[in-house]
Amino acid sequence: MRRKAGALLSIEIGILQAGIALLRGSDAEFHGYAMAREIRDQEGARSLTAHGTLYRALERLEVRGLLASRWEDPEIAAAEERPRRRMYRVTAEGEAAVQAVAESAQEPAKALKRGLAAS
């Protein structure tokens, strides 16, 4: 659907924000499937159809350097009897990108506040 140069899609912002929220916590890493669950539960039944949409979004973010990933130690996955996970973390670049989006989104809000104060 033809992307505006350098812009972030809402799904991408969502991923980064959720990932940044994790940075405050203990592990700071997440994996695709858990993120899919998060989005499905919160954003009122967003389908992500078979998760294809999400995994592609994750890939895009990694290619752009906003996320970095590593494969979980396969021994751990085997011990827990589940498929192995690809662990993602938000990079400094990723944090900056979200910060930029948040700030530009606040501009109209500030304008509104000023407007209310004046009336």
Add this chain to the structure above:
Amino acid sequence: MRRKAGALLSIEIGILQAGIALLRGSDAEFHGYAMAREIRDQEGARSLTAHGTLYRALERLEVRGLLASRWEDPEIAAAEERPRRRMYRVTAEGEAAVQAVAESAQEPAKALKRGLAAS
């Protein structure tokens, strides 16, 4: 569907026979998913519904000692970028069980042959 004491179901016989055929080959081991493909291709679109039927049959055969399994080294699965496999092989007991079934199945055939020869 209430099993006759000690009897083998046709799906179980099929698994064991296919497994025994492999014994002549190089690896002698198989995994559930490959077996499912085999059965699907050969037995004219047997569904095995999401493979649930097959995996339970494999489990039954293992519990009865006719199959033995081991988990594939998770590093290999990771290197090949796929979920890990559970590798099965037919035990001596398994071979004997199939042998017994095959022999009892030949009885009627022999009787028929005798009958034909006499006419």
Add this chain to the structure above:
DNA sequence: GCGCTATAAGCATATATCTGCCTATTGACG
């Protein structure tokens, strides 16, 4: 022979990631 019950089979879904193919949307450009 008939009904009861044990159990296999079918259906669905969980776990986790990924790709192919088609459609819908949207930014960009004339």
Add this chain to the structure above:
DNA sequence: CGTCAATAGGCAGATATATGCTTATAGCGC
């Protein structure tokens, strides 16, 4: 401002294994 093209989204399925729940069936006892 309308059309074109790039790309995101949706659908489907592959790779592997496994479990919960319901339904069908077959053996066994009466």
